[in-house]
Amino acid sequence: xxxxxxxxxxxxxxxxxxxxxxxxxxxxxxxxxxxxxxxxxxxxxxxxxxxxxxxxxxxxxxxxxxxxxxxxxxxxxxxxxxxxxxxxxxxxxxxxxxxxxxxxxxxxxxxxxxxxxxxxxxxxxxxxxxxxxxxxxxxxxxxxxxxxxxxxxxxxxxxxxxxxxxxxxxxxxxxxxxxxxxxxxxxxxxxxxxxxxxxxxxxxxxxxxxxxxxxxxxxxxxxxxxxxxxxxxxxxxxxxxxxxxxxxxxxxxxxxxxxxxxxxxxxxxxxxxxxxxxxxxxxxxxxxxxxxxxxxxxxxxxxxxxxxxxxxxxxxxxxxxxxxxxxxxxxxxxxxxxxxxxxxxxxxxxxxxxxxxxxxxxxxxxxxxxxxxxxxxxxxxxxxxxxxxxxxxxxxxxxxxxxxxxxxxxxxxxxxxxxxxxxxxxxxxxxxxxxxxxxxxxxxxxxxxxxxxxxxxxxxxxxxxxxxxxxxxxxxxxxxxxxxxxxxxxxxxxxxxxxxxxxxxxxxxxxxxxxxxxxxxxxxxxxxxxxxxxxxxxxxxxxxxxxxxxxxxxxxxxxxxxxxxxxxxxxxxxxxxxxxxxxxxxxxxxxxxxxxxxxxxxxxxxxxxxxxxxxxxxxxxxxxxxxxxxxxxxxxxxxxxxxxxxxxxxxxxxxxxxxxxxxxxxxxxxxxxxxxxxxxxxxxxxxxxxxxxxxxxxxxxxxxxxxxxxxxxxxxxxxxxxxxxxxxxxxxxxxxxxxxxxxxxxxxxxxxxxxxxxxxxxxxxxxxxxxxxxxxxxxxxxxx
Amino acid sequence: xxxxxxxxxxxxxxxxxxxxxxxxxxxxxxxxxxxxxxxxxxxxxxxxxxxxxxxxxxxxxxxxxxxxxxxxxxxxxxxxxxxxxxxxxxxxxxxxxxxxxxxxxxxxxxxxxxxxxxxxxxxxxxxxxxxxxxxxxxxxxxxxxxxxxxxxxxxxxx
Numbered sequence: 001x002x003x004x005x006x007x008x009x010x011x012x013x014x015x016x017x018x019x020x021x022x023x024x025x026x027x028x029x030x031x032x033x034x035x036x037x038x039x040x041x042x043x044x045x046x047x048x049x050x051x052x053x054x055x056x057x058x059x060x061x062x063x064x065x066x067x068x069x070x071x072x073x074x075x076x077x078x079x080x081x082x083x084x085x086x087x088x089x090x091x092x093x094x095x096x097x098x099x100x101x102x103x104x105x106x107x108x109x110x111x112x113x114x115x116x117x118x119x120x121x122x123x124x125x126x127x128x129x130x131x132x133x134x135x136x137x138x139x140x141x142x143x144x145x146x147x148x149x150x151x152x153x154x155x156x157x158x159x160x161x162x163x164x165x166x167x168x169x170x171x172x173x174x175x176x177x178x179x180x181x182x183x184x185x186x187x188x189x190x191x192x193x194x195x196x197x198x199x200x201x202x203x204x205x206x207x208x209x210x211x212x213x214x215x216x217x218x219x220x221x222x223x224x225x226x227x228x229x230x231x232x233x234x235x236x237x238x239x240x241x242x243x244x245x246x247x248x249x250x251x252x253x254x255x256x257x258x259x260x261x262x263x264x265x266x267x268x269x270x271x272x273x274x275x276x277x278x279x280x281x282x283x284x285x286x287x288x289x290x291x292x293x294x295x296x297x298x299x300x301x302x303x304x305x306x307x308x309x310x311x312x313x314x315x316x317x318x319x320x321x322x323x324x325x326x327x328x329x330x331x332x333x334x335x336x337x338x339x340x341x342x343x344x345x346x347x348x349x350x351x352x353x354x355x356x357x358x359x360x361x362x363x364x365x366x367x368x369x370x371x372x373x374x375x376x377x378x379x380x381x382x383x384x385x386x387x388x389x390x391x392x393x394x395x396x397x398x399x400x401x402x403x404x405x406x407x408x409x410x411x412x413x414x415x416x417x418x419x420x421x422x423x424x425x426x427x428x429x430x431x432x433x434x435x436x437x438x439x440x441x442x443x444x445x446x447x448x449x450x451x452x453x454x455x456x457x458x459x460x461x462x463x464x465x466x467x468x469x470x471x472x473x474x475x476x477x478x479x480x481x482x483x484x485x486x487x488x489x490x491x492x493x494x495x496x497x498x499x500x501x502x503x504x505x506x507x508x509x510x511x512x513x514x515x516x517x518x519x520x521x522x523x524x525x526x527x528x529x530x531x532x533x534x535x536x537x538x539x540x541x542x543x544x545x546x547x548x549x550x551x552x553x554x555x556x557x558x559x560x561x562x563x564x565x566x567x568x569x570x571x572x573x574x575x576x577x578x579x580x581x582x583x584x585x586x587x588x589x590x591x592x593x594x595x596x597x598x599x600x601x602x603x604x605x606x607x608x609x610x611x612x613x614x615x616x617x618x619x620x621x622x623x624x625x626x627x628x629x630x631x632x633x634x635x636x637x638x639x640x641x642x643x644x645x646x647x648x649x650x651x652x653x654x655x656x657x658x659x660x661x662x663x664x665x666x667x668x669x670x671x672x673x674x675x676x677x678x679x680x681x682x683x684x685x686x687x688x689x690x691x692x693x694x695x696x697x698x699x700x701x702x703x704x705x706x707x708x709x710x711x712x713x714x715x716x717x718x719x720x721x722x723x724x725x726x727x728x729x730x731x732x733x734x735x736x737x738x739x740x741x742x743x744x745x746x747x748x749x750x751x752x753x754x755x756x757x758x759x760x761x762x763x764x765x766x767x768x769x770x771x772x773x774x775x776x777x778x779x780x781x782x783x784x
Numbered sequence: 785x786x787x788x789x790x791x792x793x794x795x796x797x798x799x800x801x802x803x804x805x806x807x808x809x810x811x812x813x814x815x816x817x818x819x820x821x822x823x824x825x826x827x828x829x830x831x832x833x834x835x836x837x838x839x840x841x842x843x844x845x846x847x848x849x850x851x852x853x854x855x856x857x858x859x860x861x862x863x864x865x866x867x868x869x870x871x872x873x874x875x876x877x878x879x880x881x882x883x884x885x886x887x888x889x890x891x892x893x894x895x896x897x898x899x900x901x902x903x904x905x906x907x908x909x910x911x912x913x914x915x916x917x918x919x920x921x922x923x924x925x926x927x928x929x930x931x932x933x934x935x936x937x938x939x940x941x942x
Contacts, residue, residue: 762827763911766819769831769838770904773812776841777897780801783848783867784890 070219073203076737077210077217081268083730084211088273089281090723092156096285097720099152100713101145108149108289109709111142112296116693122674123686127310132669139650139661146293150286150656157252157282164253164274167212168243171271174209175227175240178202182224183238189223199223213269230264232257252278281719286656288712293656295699295708298344298640299692301649305642306412306635307673307685313356313409319400320646320662321654323377332394333378337370342644343654346372349638355389355410356678363418364388370639380641400645412648413676413685414554414636416611421548421628423499426564427620429512429545433520433537434625437530438503438587439478443470447524449531453494454517461494465525478505481529494518502563502583502629505529509541516541539624546572546618553676553684554632556609561585562630564613567592569621573601578620582607595620610684648673650689787858790851791875791882797848798868798885804844805892808837812899819907 101107118138122131181202188195202225209215209227216228220237227235234241234257242258254263255271266272323332324341337346348371356363368383377394384392389408395401404410424430448464463485467473470480478500485491485498485507492510496518499506509516519538526532548564567579578596583589593605595615604612611632620626642648650672653659665671675682693705700708815830853863859874868886872879919925 762824762831763819763907763914766815766827766831766907767904767911769834770815770900770907772838773808773834773900774904776838776845777893777900779845780805780841780889780893781897783845783852784869784886784893 072741077215079734080210081214083734084270085268085273086727086730088270090727092277093720108145111145114138115142120690123683126674126683132672136669143660146656146659153286160274160277167271168245171212172242174205175234177205178235179238179240185223213266213271230266290655293659295697297651298643298699299697301643303688304650304673305648308411308413308675308678309671309673313411316403317647320652322398335377337375338372344644346640346644351639351641352636353387355408358407414633415677416550418550420550420630425499425501425506426626426628427546427548429542430508431516431539431541432508432624432626433534433539435505435530436625440475441529442474443476444474449523450521452519452521461490463488463491478503481505501627513541514543547616549614551604552610552612554609559634560632563627565627566620566622572615572617573599787855790855794851795882798889802888802892805896809896809899812903816903
C-alpha cells in the first residue's frame with residue numbers, strides 16, 4: 001500500500017474508531033442522568049489531484065457533538081420549577097392534613113362535636129356529677145386539640161424555615177458548581193474539543209437549580225452559562241452570587257441576593273413553594289384556627305359567664321384576662337375600656353349584676369351602662385363598686401377582682417325579679433290606685449291632684465303641677481310624675497308614694513294593711529293623668545294581701561318589659577273570670593292568665609318565653625288599675641364585659657394556642673354555671689351553650705363554628721385535590737418534555753444497535769459489489 | 785493485413801476503457817472513504833455507483849470479445865486466445881498506437897487495482913469490527929442468524 005493509501009486507511013480507522021467509541025459511550029451512558037447522546041461529525045478529507053483525477057484521501061472525524069435542543073432544555077427547566085413547586089406544596093398540604101387529624105377522627109371538628117354533645121347531655125341533667133366531668137373533659141380535650149393542631153402547624157412552619165435555609169444553601173452550592181464548570185468549559189473548549197461531559201454535568205446542575213427556583217440560562221460565546229434566578233444574575237462566567245435568607249419583622253424568612261436590599265419572590269421551584277407555605281398557607285391556617293378558637297371562646301364564655309354555678313352566686317371572682325397599660329403611664333384606671341389590651345372587644349351596652357342576700361333571699365339587680373369608647377377602667381370599677389354589697393378592684397396582675405360583702409353572693413345572670421311587685425302597686429297590702437292611661441301625660445295646662453288621706457280623720461291634700469316643673473309639660477313621663485310627687489313633702493308626708501309601672505302612674509299608700517286608705521278627691525290634672533275615673537274612689541289596704549311571685553328564666557331573643565294587670569274582681573282560685581292580663585312594652589296584650597275558679601293559688605302559670613307567674617290566695621280587683629312590671633333581659637351582658645375580662649368563663653385564652661378550660665373549673669366541675677336562675681336543676685346556660693353549635697357567630701363573619709371549620713378543612717381538601725391534579729398534569733408535561741429530550745439527546749439502545757446493524761449490512765453489500773469489481777478488474781487484466 | 789479496421793476499433797475501445805478505468809478508480813477511492821465514514825447511507829450510495837460502473841464494464845468487455853472473435857477468424861485463431869499484447873505483436877508497426885494505449889490502460893488498471901484493494905481492506909475490516917460488536921452485544925450474529933437476532937435489541941436494552 002502506498003503512503004497515501006496508508007494515510008487514508010489510518011484516517012478511516014481513526015474515524016471508525018471514533019464512531020464506535022461514541023456508540024459505545026452512548027450505550028454505556030444510557031442510564032446516566034443528564035447525558036446527551038453524542039455523534040461523531042465526519043467530514044470528507046480534502047482529496048489530492050493526481051494525473052488530472054481527483055482522488056479522495058479519506059475521512060476525518062471532525063468533532064464529537066452533543067445532540068441537544070436548547071429550546072427544549074429551556075422548557076424543561078421551567079417545567080421542573082413548576083413541578084417542584086407543586087410537589088413541595090402538595091407534600092406540605094398532606095402533612096398539614098395529617099396534623100389537622102380530621103380524617104382519623106382526632107381533629108378539632110370531632111372534639112367540638114363531642115364538647116357540644118356533652119353540653120347538651122348535661123343540660124338534660126345539670127346536677128349529674130359524671131356529666132359535669134364529661135363536659136369539663138370535653139372542653140379540656142377540645143382546648144388541647146386546638147393547642148396541638150396549632151403546635152403542629154407551627155412545627156410545619158418551623159420545618160419549612162429549615163427547608164428554606166437548606167434549599168437556599170443547596171442553590172448556592174449549585175451556583176458555585178455551575179460557575180466552576182463554566183470555568184473548566186471555557187478552559188477546555190478553545191483547544192478544539194467540545195467539553196461534552198462537562199456540559200452535561202452543568203446541565204444537570206442547572207436542572208437541579210431549576211427544581212429550587214425559576215431559572216433562565218443564556219450561553220455566552222465562550223461556552224459559559226449566565227444563569228438568572230427569578231431574573232437576577234446568579235452565575236456569570238466563573239462567578240456565583242449568593243442567595244441569602246433574612247428574618248422578616250412579622251416572622252418567617254425572606255429571600256434575597258447577598259448585598260441586595262430587595263426581597264426576591266420566586267415564581268416556581270421548591271423555594272417558591274416553601275415561601276408560599278410560610279407566608280400564605282400556614283399563616284392562613286393558623287389565622288383561621290385562631291379565629292375559630294376565638295369565636296368558640298367568645299360564644300361559649302358569653303353563654304357561661306352569665307350563668308350561675310350549682311352552689312349559687314359568687315362571693316368573689318377574678319378575671320382571667322389582665323388589663324394592659326397600653327399608654328404606658330403606669331395607670332390603668334385612666335384608660336378607656338376599648339384601649340385596655342383586653343383580648344375581646346367590648347360593645348356599648350349594659351352589664352347586669354345581681355346581688356342576693358344568702359340569709360334573707362333578698363335580691364337586687366343593677367345595670368351598668370358601658371360604652372367602651374368613653375367608659376374608662378376607673379369609671380367601670382366605680383360603677384361596680386357602687387352596686388350595694390359589691391367591691392371591685394384590680395389585683396397585682398392587673399386583673400379585675402370582684403368581691404361581695406359577707407353574706408352576699410352575686411351573679412351576672414338575666415334572672416327575673418322573683419318579687420316584681422315589691423312596691424305593691426298590684427298586690428300586697430297597700431292601698432293603691434292606678435292611672436287608666438299610659439304616659440307621657442300632657443300637663444301643659446298645669447293643674448293639681450287632690451287627695452283625702454284619713455289619719456285619724458280626713459286630711460285634704462292638694463299637689464299642684466306647675467308647668468315649669470317639667471322639661472316638657474306636654475310630654476311628662478310616668479317616672480317624672482312619680483319623682484315629682486315623691487319629692488313633694490305634703491304628698492310623702494301624708495304617707496303616700498307614687499310609682500311608674502310600665503309607663504303608668506301608680507299611687508299607693510306607703511304602709512300596708514286595712515288601716516291604710518286614701519281617696520282622690522279631684523284636681524285639674526286628674527283627667528290629663530287618666531285618673532278622672534278614680535275621683536271619689538277610696539283605695540283601702542288589705543290585711544290579707546295577695547302575693548305575686550315570678551319564676552322561670554326568660555328565653556326570648558329580645559328583652560322586653562311585661563306589664564301585668566288584673567282583669568275582673570274577686571277571689572283568686574274562686575271567682576270565675578278572674579284573670580291576669582299581660583301586656584308587652586308596646587301595650588299589646590300577650591297573655592291572659594286564668595286565676596279564677598279552678599286555679600290552684602300559688603301554682604306557677606306560664607306567661608311567655610319561659611316566664612312563669614304564681615298568685616297566692618286573696619282578693620284582686622281591676623277597679624284600682626293596679627299594675628306591676630317584669631323586666632325580662634335577653635342578654636344580661638350586652639356589653640360583652642364578662643367575656644372581655646374573662647369573668648366566669650368556661651374557657652381561658654383567646655386563640656388556638658392559648659385556649660384551655662378555666663383551671664379552677666377544670667378542677668371542680670361544680671363551678672359549671674348551668675343555670676340563669678340559681679335554682680337547682682336550672683339548665684338555661686347549658687341550653688344556650690348547646691345552641692352555640694348551630695349559631696351564626698359575628699366573630700366568624702356570620703358563619704357557624706362548624707361551617708367555619710368546614711371551610712378551613714374544605715379549603716385544604718380542595719387545595720389538596722387541585723394540587724394533586726396539577727401535579728399530575730405537571731408530571732405529564734415534564735414527562736412529555738423529557739421524552740422529547742430523550743428522542744433528541746437521550747441514548748436509545750435500539751437505535752444505537754440498529755445503526756450498527758445498518759452499517760454492517762452496508763459493509764456487506766459493499767463487499768459484494770467490490771468482489772464484482774475485482775472480478776471485472778481481473779478479467780480486464782487478462783485481456784491486457 | 786485484413787483486420788486493420790478491427791484494430792482501429794480495438795484502439796478506440798482501449799481509449800474509452802482508460803477513461804472508464806479512471807472513473808472507476810475515482811469511484812473506488814470515494815467508496816473507500818465512505819466505508820471508513822461509518823455512514824451507512826453513503827456506503828450504500830457508493831456501492832450502487834460502483835455497480836453502475838461494473839455494469840458498463842461488462843458491456844464493454846462483451847464488445848471487445850466480439851472484436852477479438854472477428855480478428856481471430858481473420859488471423860486463423862480462436863478469439864478467446866487473443867489479448868491486447870498479442871494484437872500489438874501481430875499488427876507490427878500498425879500496432880504501435882495500440883501498444884501506447886495498452887500501456888495507459890495498464891497504468892490506469894494498476895491505480896484502480898490499488899483503490900480497489902484499499903476499499904476492500906477497509907470495508908472488510910470495518911465490517912468485521914462491527915460484526916464482532918454486534919455479536920458481542922446481541923450474542924448472535926444478525927447476518928448469519930437473522931431469525932435468532934430478531935427482538936434481541938429489546939432484550940439487550942432491558
